[in-house]
Amino acid sequence: MSLNQPDWLEAPIQAVLFDMDGVLVDSEPIYFKIERSSFAHFGAAVSEKEHHTYVGVTLESMWEQVLVKHGIHFTLEQVVSYHKENVFKTLSAYKYLHAMPYADNWLSWLKERQVPVAVASSSPRALIELIMDKTGLGRYFNVRVSGEEVMHGKPAPDIFLHAAELLGVEPSSCLVIEDSRNGVQAAKSAGMRCIGFQNPGSGSQDLSLADHRITSYEQLWAIRNSLPLGEYSQLALDKQL
Numbered sequence: 518m519s520l521n522q523p524d525w526l527e528a529p530i531q532a533v534l535f536d537m538d539g540v541l542v543d544s545e546p547i548y549f550k551i552e553r554s555s556f557a558h559f560g561a562a563v564s565e566k567e568h569h570t571y572v573g574v575t576l577e578s579m580w581e582q583v584l585v586k587h588g589i590h591f592t593l594e595q596v597v598s599y600h601k602e603n604v605f606k607t608l609s610a611y612k613y614l615h616a617m618p619y620a621d622n623w624l625s626w627l628k629e630r631q632v633p634v635a636v637a638s639s640s641p642r643a644l645i646e647l648i649m650d651k652t653g654l655g656r657y658f659n660v661r662v663s664g665e666e667v668m669h670g671k672p673a674p675d676i677f678l679h680a681a682e683l684l685g686v687e688p689s690s691c692l693v694i695e696d697s698r699n700g701v702q703a704a705k706s707a708g709m710r711c712i713g714f715q716n717p718g719s720g721s722q723d724l725s726l727a728d729h730r731i732t733s734y735e736q737l738w739a740i741r742n743s744l745p746l747g748e749y750s751q752l753a754l755d756k757q758l
């Protein structure tokens with residue numbers, strides 16, 4: 518579907534749902550490094566190709582798959598708690614984390630136009646809060662959904678459906694911005710429109726299921742007038758305040 522096709526333009530977009538890692542903040546390279554050290558710690562020889570398939574899924578889902586694939590004899594609880602501690606220690610040590618270039622401009626433009634937004638990330642809730650604080654992007658997001666709050670993580674649609682429900686917006690009226698194959702699949706399975714954000718920091722990601730692809734917020738800015746934004750629900754606007 519291209520931006521000019523009737524399917525894209527048919528229904529107004531009433532809310533924009535943002536993935537966090539790799540879209541609002543370039544955090545995947547940080548995670549890759551920590552993950553490589555945790556894989557080595559538990560003796561899992563994960564190739565780069567395999568590693569990139571875990572982008573966008575929850576930590577639990579990644580480790581579940583790694584334990585089985587590599588025959589690792591530690592429990593899921595052991596590996597996840599070791600890994601989570603490393604992630605929090607590393608991220609907490611950053612004084613600031615920089616938001617993706619121009620993400621702020623785009624978000625403030627949406628705010629001026631009163632377009633409701635939410636962040637829907639597979640990361641644990643505490644990590645979302647930490648990143649929202651350190652990047653300063655928290656002021657834009659009253660609605661935040663983490664992978665811990667839904668039954669099935671990305672690539673299942675649950676997280677985006679839940680975010681839409683919290684905003685009181687129909688899935689078909691939501692636009693998702695995603696950088697991972699798993700995330701794009703989740704958005705499309707939720708029946709939403711999706712812009713794929715090809716971020717080299719997020720590894721090799723097949724975003725071909727997305728309706729449109731960009732490589733920067735400048736590109737998103739350039740197409741802003743092609744987005745059929747409008748007619749927001751009152752519930753979503755209340756959440757925005």
Ligand SMILES: O=P(O)(O)OC[C@H]1O[C@@H](O)[C@H](O)[C@@H](O)[C@@H]1O
Nearest residue numbers: 536537538548572573638639640
């Ligand atoms: O859904 P998001 O914001 O892209 O978050 C996904 C990331 O969540 C992190 O917690 C994982 O460690 C990453 O491997 C994963 O890619």
